[in-house]
Amino acid sequence: MSNSDHAYMARALELARKGLYSTHPNPRVGCVIVRDGKIVGDGWHAKAGEPHAEVHALRQAGDKARGATAYVTLEPCSHHGRTPPCADALIAAGITRVVAAMQDPNPEVAGRGLLRLMNAGIAVQGGVLEAEARALNAGFTKRMETGLPLVRVKLAMSLDGRTAMASGESQWITGPAARAAVQRLRARSSVVLSGADTLLADGARLTVRPDELGLGAELTALAQARPPLRVLIDGRLRVPLSAPFFQAGPALVATCAAATSRCRYQDDGHELLAIPGSSGHVDLRKLLLELAARGANEVLVEAGPKLAGAFSRLGLVDEYQLFVAPKFLGSSARPLLDLPLARMAEAPALKIVDMRAVGDDWRIVAVPDRAS
Numbered sequence: 001m002s003n004s005d006h007a008y009m010a011r012a013l014e015l016a017r018k019g020l021y022s023t024h025p026n027p028r029v030g031c032v033i034v035r036d037g038k039i040v041g042d043g044w045h046a047k048a049g050e051p052h053a054e055v056h057a058l059r060q061a062g063d064k065a066r067g068a069t070a071y072v073t074l075e076p077c078s079h080h081g082r083t084p085p086c087a088d089a090l091i092a093a094g095i096t097r098v099v100a101a102m103q104d105p106n107p108e109v110a111g112r113g114l115l116r117l118m119n120a121g122i123a124v125q126g127g128v129l130e131a132e133a134r135a136l137n138a139g140f141t142k143r144m145e146t147g148l149p150l151v152r153v154k155l156a157m158s159l160d161g162r163t164a165m166a167s168g169e170s171q172w173i174t175g176p177a178a179r180a181a182v183q184r185l186r187a188r189s190s191v192v193l194s195g196a197d198t199l200l201a202d203g204a205r206l207t208v209r210p211d212e213l214g215l216g217a218e219l220t221a222l223a224q225a226r227p228p229l230r231v232l233i234d235g236r237l238r239v240p241l242s243a244p245f246f247q248a249g250p251a252l253v254a255t256c257a258a259a260t261s262r263c264r265y266q267d268d269g270h271e272l273l274a275i276p277g278s279s280g281h282v283d284l285r286k287l288l289l290e291l292a293a294r295g296a297n298e299v300l301v302e303a304g305p306k307l308a309g310a311f312s313r314l315g316l317v318d319e320y321q322l323f324v325a326p327k328f329l330g331s332s333a334r335p336l337l338d339l340p341l342a343r344m345a346e347a348p349a350l351k352i353v354d355m356r357a358v359g360d361d362w363r364i365v366a367v368p369d370r371a372s
C-alpha cells in the first residue's frame with residue numbers, strides 16, 4: 001500500500017461517515033476517483049434506494065474516469081438490488097484500478113464484485129484501511145454474517161454507579177452535551193428499544209429530536225428522513241396507548257401476550273409482534289433475529305437495570321456506552337444492571353475502548369472482552 005492509497009482511502013472513509021445517520025439498512029460507503037494524482041470525482045451513499053457511492057463519484061468524474069483509480073470503502077456491488085451493480089458501472093466508465101477497503105459481507109456480493117472487475121482486466125487491491133472500514137459498518141457486517149444486529153446498550157449513571165432513584169425517577173442525570181450524544185446514538189441506530197418499566201417510570205418517547213442533534217442541516221435532514229424504529233418490549237402489555245411513547249408516532253411492541261389486543265394497537269398505527277418467551281418475558285434473541293430480518297444493523301437499548309441486565313446475561317451486547325455524571329444518587333438508588341453475580345469469576349470481562357469528557361460528564365465505551 002502506498003502513502004497516496006492510504007490518503008485517498010482515508011478521504012473515502014471521511015465521505016462514508018456522512019452516511020452515519022441515514023443509510024441503514026445499507027452500509028455507509030464512500031468513493032474517491034483519482035487520475036494523474038488529482039481527485040476527479042467523489043461521492044457517498046446517503047440513503048437506501050438512492051445511488052451508491054461509486055455512482056455519485058463516477059457521475060462527477062464523467063470522462064475523466066477513463067484510466068483512473070477508484071478508492072471504495074466497500075467492495076463494489078455485483079448484484080441488482082434496489083440499484084444496478086456498481087462493478088458494471090466502473091467497468092463501463094473505463095476505470096483501470098480499484099482499491100477497496102473491505103470485502104462486502106452481503107452474501108449476494110461476497111467477493112463477486114472484485115472478481116467481476118478482475119475478469120474485466122481491472123487491477124484490484126483490497127484491505128486498505130480495512131479495520132476503519134469494518135468499524136464504520138460493524139452493524140451491517142454483523143447482520144450479514146450472523147443474522148443478528150449489533151447491540152449497543154446505553155446507560156447513564158452517577159459516580160456511585162446508580163441509574164435512578166428508588167422511585168424510578170431517572171431523567172436529567174446527565175447534562176446537555178451527553179444528551180446530545182445520546183441523540184446522535186439514537187439517530188445512527190436502525191432501532192431504539194426500551195422496556196415497559198422504563199416507559200412507565202419516566203415517560204420516555206425514544207425519539208430523535210433534530211434540534212438536539214448538533215449536526216449540520218444536511219445530515220439532520222437525512223437523519224430525519226430515516227428515523228430509527230422505536231421498539232417497546234412489553235411482555236404483558238402494561239404500557240397504555242396514552243403513554244408519550246405511543247403518542248410520539250408509530251412503534252413496534254414486542255410481547256408474549258395473546259394476539260387478541262393486536263387491533264387496539266393497529267388502530268393507533270402501531271404494530272404488535274408476538275414473540276414467544278417464558279414467564280411473561282419476550283425471548284430477546286428471537287426479537288433481535290426478527291429485527292435483523294427487517295434490516296436492522298444497529299440496535300440501541302435504552303432500558304432499566306432488568307432489561308439491560310437480561311441483554312447482558314444472555315451475551316447479546318456488543319457495546320456499552322456509559323455516561324457518567326458527577327453526582328452521587330445514594331445507596332437507595334437503583335443499580336446500573338440487574339446482574340445477580342455471586343463470585344468475581346462470574347463477572348463479565350470488559351475492555352474499555354474509549355473514554356472522554358462530554359460536557360460536565362464522561363463517556364466510557366466498553367466492549368465484552370471475548371478473549372478472556
Ligand SMILES: Nc1nc(O)c(N)c(N[C@@H]2O[C@H](COP(=O)(O)O)[C@@H](O)[C@H]2O)n1
Pocket residue numbers: 026027029030044045048049050051052053054072074075076077080081082083084086104106109
Ligand atoms: N459498494 C457499495 N457502495 C455503496 O454505496 C453501497 N450502498 C453498497 N451496498 C451494497 O449493496 C446492497 C444494497 O444494494 P441496493 O442499494 O439495494 O441496490 C447492500 O446490502 C450492500 O451489499 N455497496
Ligand SMILES: [Zn+2]
Pocket residue numbers: 052054076077078084085086087
Ligand atoms: Zn453498488
